Amino acid sequence: MEQLLAEVRACQICKGLPLGPRPLVQASATARLLIAGQAPGRVTHAKGIPFDDASGDRLRQWLGLSRAQFYDASRVAILPMGFCFPGVGRSGDLPPRIECAPQWRLRLLAAMPVLEQVLVIGRYAVAWHLPHDKAKPLAELVQHMGPTQVLPHPSPRNARWLRQNPWFEQEVLPQLRARIADVMA
Numbered sequence: 001m002e003q004l005l006a007e008v009r010a011c012q013i014c015k016g017l018p019l020g021p022r023p024l025v026q027a028s029a030t031a032r033l034l035i036a037g038q039a040p041g042r043v044t045h046a047k048g049i050p051f052d053d054a055s056g057d058r059l060r061q062w063l064g065l066s067r068a069q070f071y072d073a074s075r076v077a078i079l080p081m082g083f084c085f086p087g088v089g090r091s092g093d094l095p096p097r098i099e100c101a102p103q104w105r106l107r108l109l110a111a112m113p114v115l116e117q118v119l120v121i122g123r124y125a126v127a128w129h130l131p132h133d134k135a136k137p138l139a140e141l142v143q144h145m146g147p148t149q150v151l152p153h154p155s156p157r158n159a160r161w162l163r164q165n166p167w168f169e170q171e172v173l174p175q176l177r178a179r180i181a182d183v184m185a
Helices: 003-011 041-046 054-063 100-110 125-129 139-141 158-165 167-184
Strands: 033-036 076-078 117-121 147-153
Touching: 003 100, 033 125, 033 167, 041 139, 054 158, 100 158, 117 167, 139 147, 139 167, 147 167
Parallel strands: 033 076, 033 117, 117 147
Antiparallel strands: none
C-alpha cells in the first residue's frame, strides 16, 4: 500500500490543470470505511487535506466522527474519483478528470481488503460504484441503506436539496451514524 500511495502522490496525469497536480487520497490496507467522493475543491487542494472545508465539517457531523477519527487512515479511506482539483466551471467545480479512476481506483480498492462500508458521494462516484443505478434520482438512492450507501454532497451549495428532503436528516442520518459506529468499533 505504501508503494502504491507513493505512486499516486507522484502522479502527473493532471499536470495541465490550472493549479497543477496535487493528488489527495487517504488509504490503508486496514481501512474499514471508504468515502468515495468527486474531486478535491480549491480549498482542500490548497491545504492538501481532503474534506478540510465546510463540506468536510458537515460530512463529519453526518457520520458522527471526530476530526481525529475521520483522518485516521488506518480506519477511514478517502478516495475521490479524481485526486486533483479539476478547476472551476460556470456552475462550480468542474467534474473529476476521467483519467484518474482508470489509472488508480481498482488497484487502490484491491489493496483495501477489509472495507465494510462505502459512502458514495456525487454522480460520478455513483456511476462508478453503482453503474446500474446511475440514472435513479438521488433521493431514491439515498434511501437505500446498505454496505454501499449513497449520500447527497455535503456542500453548503446543496442546502436546497437538504431542505426539500428533511427525511434525510431525520431518518437516514441516525441509521447511518449507527452503522458508522459499528464499522469504526
